[in-house]
Amino acid sequence: MRTKIIGAGSIGNHLAHAARTLGWEVVLCDIDEAALARTRNDIYPARYGQWDEAIALVPCEDAPRGGFDLIAIGTPPDSHMALARGALAESPRALLVEKPLAAPDLDGCQALLEEAEAAGVAAFVGYDHVVAESTTRFAALARGLEDVQTLDVAFREHWQGIFNAHPWLAGPADTYLGFWARGGGALGEHSHALNLWQHIAHEIGAGRVVEVGAMLDYVDAGGADYDRLALLNLRTEGGLVGRVVQDVVTRPPLKWARIQGAEAAIEWQCIAAPYHDEVRQVLAEGAARMERFEKTRPDDFIAEFRHIEAALMQGNADSSPIALRRGLDTMLVIAAAHRSAREGRTITIDYSAGYTEKALAFA
Numbered sequence: 001m002r003t004k005i006i007g008a009g010s011i012g013n014h015l016a017h018a019a020r021t022l023g024w025e026v027v028l029c030d031i032d033e034a035a036l037a038r039t040r041n042d043i044y045p046a047r048y049g050q051w052d053e054a055i056a057l058v059p060c061e062d063a064p065r066g067g068f069d070l071i072a073i074g075t076p077p078d079s080h081m082a083l084a085r086g087a088l089a090e091s092p093r094a095l096l097v098e099k100p101l102a103a104p105d106l107d108g109c110q111a112l113l114e115e116a117e118a119a120g121v122a123a124f125v126g127y128d129h130v131v132a133e134s135t136t137r138f139a140a141l142a143r144g145l146e147d148v149q150t151l152d153v154a155f156r157e158h159w160q161g162i163f164n165a166h167p168w169l170a171g172p173a174d175t176y177l178g179f180w181a182r183g184g185g186a187l188g189e190h191s192h193a194l195n196l197w198q199h200i201a202h203e204i205g206a207g208r209v210v211e212v213g214a215m216l217d218y219v220d221a222g223g224a225d226y227d228r229l230a231l232l233n234l235r236t237e238g239g240l241v242g243r244v245v246q247d248v249v250t251r252p253p254l255k256w257a258r259i260q261g262a263e264a265a266i267e268w269q270c271i272a273a274p275y276h277d278e279v280r281q282v283l284a285e286g287a288a289r290m291e292r293f294e295k296t297r298p299d300d301f302i303a304e305f306r307h308i309e310a311a312l313m314q315g316n317a318d319s320s321p322i323a324l325r326r327g328l329d330t331m332l333v334i335a336a337a338h339r340s341a342r343e344g345r346t347i348t349i350d351y352s353a354g355y356t357e358k359a360l361a362f363a
């Protein structure tokens with residue numbers, strides 16, 4: 001696989017390492033010379049032991065265009081749409097856009113979908129948790145659960161860890177993270193939780209989210225404007241009611257999901273201890289059966305790239321849990337949640353209106 005990765009930041013390094021682990025060719029580019037230098041001298045060697053000379057590290061303007069199997073966009077969310085649509089013009093076999101797919105105004109979302117479909121490019125969104133081995137097991141057990149009552153997913157993680165990985169940033173106001181309208185804040189940054197909720201709802205046949213009631217704790221301070229806590233109540237087409245919680249204040253972090261049936265529940269926990277995920281089957285009287293899935297964070301991105309390669313080979317990218325439409329579904333709920341929180345009202349989603357704000361209405 002010939003791969004171009006746009007954005008040599010934290011995720012760009014993870015993706016470059018995953019691609020190299022699979023023996024793929026990598027061009028890694030950025031518009032910022034300082035980011036290229038940091039990648040070579042700091043981030044990559046600190047994370048993975050040493051810089052890999054086989055990676056072509058170049059300013060974006062010098063990066064080759066055309067002839068790639070995969071183009072991955074690993075830049076801030078409010079730059080994704082323009083870069084992704086530009087990447088389609090290079091006719092790669094596959095496109096991977098990082099999460100969250102866009103800013104909550106949904107600008108460019110419907111156009112990206114139409115252009116990807118017209119170009120016949122297999123497009124994916126970087127919600128890697130849903131293709132992890134532990135999540136595949138969780139989904140399989142969830143499908144077998146009788147009489148599902150509710151589903152809860154929480155990704156609660158203080159963002160100090162992100163700032164530790166970006167020591168050149170003084171705080172939230174220095175980056176998109178500090179601005180909910182740019183795709184930052186708890187709802188954008190930790191949208192893995194919402195996406196996982198939607199994935200499991202889909203797996204058990206409960207359908208897409210059609211009703212969103214949200215309360216967000218917005219912080220407008222120090223030049224930043226973001227949500228530090230996002231509480232979402234959701235209802236699907238099939239009538240499943242449940243909850244998503246995302247925040248940037250919880251330490252130590254908790255990345256957890258639970259689906260409750262009439263007689264039993266299934267729980268999933270990401271990095272329950274260094275370094276494994278857990279899936280637990282919990283009976284009403286409390287007995288539990290636990291399975292462990294050894295992994296480190298870099299393994300998630302290797303699994304994601306293996307998934308994309310397999311989807312290309314099997315020609316079934318459209319039904320992938322990380323297919324573009326799934327990431328767009330998550331964007332619609334993010335947009336609905338901000339509107340719900342700001343207006344204090346429940347929002348309904350009409351998918352026939354496409355991936356635009358027209359899909360959102362007051363209940």
Ligand SMILES: NC(=O)c1ccc[n+]([C@@H]2O[C@H](COP(=O)([O-])OP(=O)(O)OC[C@H]3O[C@@H](n4cnc5c(N)ncnc54)[C@H](O)[C@@H]3O)[C@@H](O)[C@H]2O)c1
Pocket residue numbers: 006007008009010011012029030031032035060074075076077079083098099100126127128166189
């Ligand atoms: N899937 C995951 O688990 C995961 C993990 C981390 C980050 N992310 C996502 O990846 C994206 C980037 O996050 P990050 O932490 O790597 O940010 P970052 O700030 O570390 O890196 C972003 C890089 O993009 C570059 N950039 C900005 N605009 C550009 C453009 N137009 N062309 C080329 N390069 C450009 C910046 O110079 C910077 O080096 C976000 O959407 C984030 O949510 C996903």
